[in-house]
Amino acid sequence: MNRRNKVSSVPLSPVYRAETLRKLAREEIDVLVVGGGVTGAGVALDAASRGLSVALVEARDFAAGTSSRSSKLIHGGLRYLENLDFKLVREALKERSLLLQTLAPHLVRPVKFLVPLKHRVWERGYIGAGVTLYDTLGGARALPRHRHLSKRGAGKVAPGLADDALIGAIQYYDAQVDDARHTMTIARTAAEQGASVLTRARVTSLIRDGERVVGAKVVDRESGAEIEVRAKTVVAATGVWSDDMAEAAGIPAPFTVRASKGIHLVVPREKIDLDTGLILRTEKSVLFVIPWGRHWIVGTTDTEWDLDREHPAASQADVDYVLGHLNAVLRTPLTADDIEGVYAGLRPLLAAKATSTTKLSREHAVAHPVPGLVIVAGGKYTTYRVMAADAVDVAVEDLGRPAPSSWTERLPIVGATGYHELWGARHALVQRTGLPIRRIEHLLQRYGTAIDDILESISERPELAEPIPGTAEYLKAEAVYAVSHEGALHLEDVLTRRTRISIEERDRGVTAAPVVAALMAPLLGWDSHRQEREVTNYLARVEAERSAQAQPDDEAANASRLAAPALLPS
Numbered sequence: 318m319n320r321r322n323k324v325s326s327v328p329l330s331p332v333y334r335a336e337t338l339r340k341l342a343r344e345e346i347d348v349l350v351v352g353g354g355v356t357g358a359g360v361a362l363d364a365a366s367r368g369l370s371v372a373l374v375e376a377r378d379f380a381a382g383t384s385s386r387s388s389k390l391i392h393g394g395l396r397y398l399e400n401l402d403f404k405l406v407r408e409a410l411k412e413r414s415l416l417l418q419t420l421a422p423h424l425v426r427p428v429k430f431l432v433p434l435k436h437r438v439w440e441r442g443y444i445g446a447g448v449t450l451y452d453t454l455g456g457a458r459a460l461p462r463h464r465h466l467s468k469r470g471a472g473k474v475a476p477g478l479a480d481d482a483l484i485g486a487i488q489y490y491d492a493q494v495d496d497a498r499h500t501m502t503i504a505r506t507a508a509e510q511g512a513s514v515l516t517r518a519r520v521t522s523l524i525r526d527g528e529r530v531v532g533a534k535v536v537d538r539e540s541g542a543e544i545e546v547r548a549k550t551v552v553a554a555t556g557v558w559s560d561d562m563a564e565a566a567g568i569p570a571p572f573t574v575r576a577s578k579g580i581h582l583v584v585p586r587e588k589i590d591l592d593t594g595l596i597l598r599t600e601k602s603v604l605f606v607i608p609w610g611r612h613w614i615v616g617t618t619d620t621e622w623d624l625d626r627e628h629p630a631a632s633q634a635d636v637d638y639v640l641g642h643l644n645a646v647l648r649t650p651l652t653a654d655d656i657e658g659v660y661a662g663l664r665p666l667l668a669a670k671a672t673s674t675t676k677l678s679r680e681h682a683v684a685h686p687v688p689g690l691v692i693v694a695g696g697k698y699t700t701y702r703v704m705a706a707d708a709v710d711v712a713v714e715d716l717g718r719p720a721p722s723s724w725t726e727r728l729p730i731v732g733a734t735g736y737h738e739l740w741g742a743r744h745a746l747v748q749r750t751g752l753p754i755r756r757i758e759h760l761l762q763r764y765g766t767a768i769d770d771i772l773e774s775i776s777e778r779p780e781l782a783e784p785i786p787g788t789a790e791y792l793k794a795e796a797v798y799a800v801s802h803e804g805a806l807h808l809e810d811v812l813t814r815r816t817r818i819s820i821e822e823r824d825r826g827v828t829a830a831p832v833v834a835a836l837m838a839p840l841l842g843w844d845s846h847r848q849e850r851e852v853t854n855y856l857a858r859v860e861a862e863r864s865a866q867a868q869p870d871d872e873a874a875n876a877s878r879l880a881a882p883a884l885l886p887s
Contacts, residue, residue: 326731326767327508329804331841337372337513338537342544346370346513348712349533349548351520351562353377354384355496355698357554358503358514359705359725364552365510366728367709367721372546373512374535376519377627378810379504383556384698385497385814386629386662388581388605388617391416391425391699392491393455395596396603398447405680407454409699413492414459420702420729421499423736423765427460428493428608430594431475433483433646441465441485448489463489477590482646488593493607496698497814498763499730501803503701506730516804523551523565523690530566530689539806550715552691552708556665557626559694563686571684573668574694576623578871580631581616582639583658583820588651589613599642606643611789612657612821615643622663622871630865630878631661658820659866667695683707689715702726732765739766750775752782759790764798771798787828791816796833800840808834808851809858825859857881 327333348364350357353375361373375381393410394402416425432448434440448463464487466474471486504514517538524532524545532547553562556574563570579602586608595606602619618635636659644650667682681696681704693708706723713720739746739761746757750772760768774794775782781794799805799815811833812826813819819826826833834848843851861881865874 326770326802327505328802329505329508329514330801331806333508334515334804334806337515338518338542338544340513341372341515341535341546344370345532345547345549346372347549347716348372348709349374349546349551350554351533351551352554352556352558353379353500353504353514353516354382354554354556355380355500355503355701356384356556356693356696356704356708357552358500358507359701360552360554360693360708361507361512361514362503362510362728362730363702363705363709363723363725364712365507365512366725367713367723369709369713369716369720371507371512372548373504373507373514374518374520374533374546375514375516376538378516378806378814379804380497380500380814382627383662383664384500386579386581386660387496387698388579388607389493389496389609389614390428390491390605390607391494393451393699394697395447395451395489395491398450403450403454406451408703409697410451410455412699412702414455415702415726416494416699417459417492419727419733420725421494421502421733423732423762424499424502424730425492425494426762427490428594429488429490430596430605431466431471431591432487432489432596433471433478434485434487435483437484441487444487448487451489460490460492463487474592475590475595477648478595478646479648493609494698495763495817497817501814502730502732505803506728509731514804517806520565523562525566528687530687548689549717550689550691550712552693552712554693554705554708556694557663559665559692562690562692566687566690568686571686571692572682572694574665575621575668576626576629576663577666578620578622578629578635578661578663579617580635580639580659580661581614582636582656583609583612583614583660584651584655585657586611586613588655589647590649595646597642597646604639604642610821615639619664620871624871624875625879626663628875628878628881629661629663630862630868630871630874631659632868632870632874633866634870635661635874636866657823658825659862660820665694681707683711685711685714691715732767734766736761736765739768746772756782756792760792763795767802770802771795774798774801785816785818785829786832787824787826788816788818788822790821791818791829793832793836796836797840800837805837806841808837808855811837812855819859825862827856827859830855854882 347369350373365371466486520533557576559574597604607614684692858881865877868874
């Protein structure tokens with residue numbers, strides 16, 4: 318079958334995982350992708366869609382690092398216009414349009430932001446000109462244009478702002494995404510295109526044949542077994558671990574990646590009286606107040622981080638910083654008691670150093686330091702597809718044969734094809750299933766046209782239509798589907814990334830944990846002891862994160878977070 322017409326869904330089930338391990342141990346492939354964040358998933362999809370044989374291995378879970386802990390925005394980078402980075406902004410706005418309209422309309426949706434103005438004359442003209450250019454660079458009209466608001470007009474959409482917070486405002490549009498679900502769905506789409514994708518599989522070393530990299534040794538972290546994966550080229554998309562891949566190859570790092578920590582707070586929607594998102598400048602970063610269902614996401618910080626990279630921790634100082642800047646503009650200040658969730662992530666930022674084998678842009682770099690190894694790093698979530706195409710273009714040079722050009726700008730991810738039509742017919746789904754419209758809309762905006770898989774499971778087991786205890790939105794069917802189709806192997810995978818229970822519920826998933834573990838158990842072959850251990854580990858993680866957030870600084874927060882036990886194999 319022509320890959321471009323292939324539409325059958327490939328469930329990332331436990332059976333799929335076992336078969337993939339056996340397959341990778343015996344077959345040489347064209348491209349081995351290391352890293353299951355958005356860039357690595359994008360590389361796997363790009364390469365597989367060109368007809369190459371591809372495998373992706375991820376040491377933890379899809380999007381377990383940076384790609385589940387972003388500000389969840391798909392944007393052009395309005396602030397880059399101040400640096401006259403027109404090409405970068407235009408590129409990002411093109412990607413935003415593709416994601417909204419074609420590639421992932423079920424997961425990417427518009428969001429409006431208010432920019433408060435504090436100065437009467439120059440600021441409105443200055444910022445207004447920038448936002449006008451932002452609208453213009455966006456090309457085809459994917460979102461409404463910006464509008465200018467008087468102080469009274471701004472008060473109507475943002476009554477929660479203090480009187481002295483603004484003298485007027487500009488409102489403009491960008492887009493947002495559930496980053497973890499989007500990343501996982503890209504990986505599923507790569508599997509649909511023929512890639513073998515595998516989580517909880519850590520690369521321990523690269524295999525060399527003279528100067529050339531010819532594969533990697535990979536440990537299955539669930540069983541402890543080691544396999545050798547032979548590949549014509551290895552693409553490392555490991556973010557803040559990029560320098561580690563150069564070290565594994567025994568070569569100097571082709572560029573330097575430093576980690577910058579950003580933290581976000583999640584607060585109830587009713588605590589901030591706004592009908593719009595908000596963007597504020599601070600002395601260190603930009604602070605966003607982003608609508609997120611029944612919540613607001615508020616962030617972010619931008620601080621150097623050289624401690625544990627797997628579990629970056631938010632400290633009391635981080636929380637106070639965000640709250641302080643937000644409260645400076647609110648009519649009714651928030652307190653620490655209003656916070657429902659906190660998460661911290663690391664941005665992989667490129668330092669200036671780059672070798673002659675590196676293609677360096679303002680935002681990302683692709684290096685080809687030795688034959689058989691490509692390293693891609695930096696960038697922003699919005700332009701993951703561009704980064705992936707750049708990396709595969711370089712990787713193809715090692716194959717010794719031509720490959721088609723990237724066509725992922727025309728390749729919708731799982732659940733996208735036919736989404737607009739199905740959304741328009743959502744009331745028919747209500748009639749057919751008997752589920753409330755809010756449930757159908759919730760499922761459509763998470764699964765798109767793959768909603769049929771969820772509805773079929775509910776038809777077979779009506780009890781799966783019940784909400785997970787301790788949550789307001791998620792159904793039991795979603796926990797089951799996370800294991801049967803989305804590659805979830807641990808309780809944390811479901812509560813933190815397949816759903817957002819860990820940051821959206823005030824108890825951070827403590828009530829949901831035993832119920833979700835029981836739903837996962839039969840699919841993963843867990844006995845009662847394993848089920849109990851998964852719950853115990855998750856509760857320890859929640860406690861460690863809460864403890865970290867009470868610590869005064871990064872060092873103390875890091876120590877508290879690392880007190881939680883690591884996930885253990887099956």
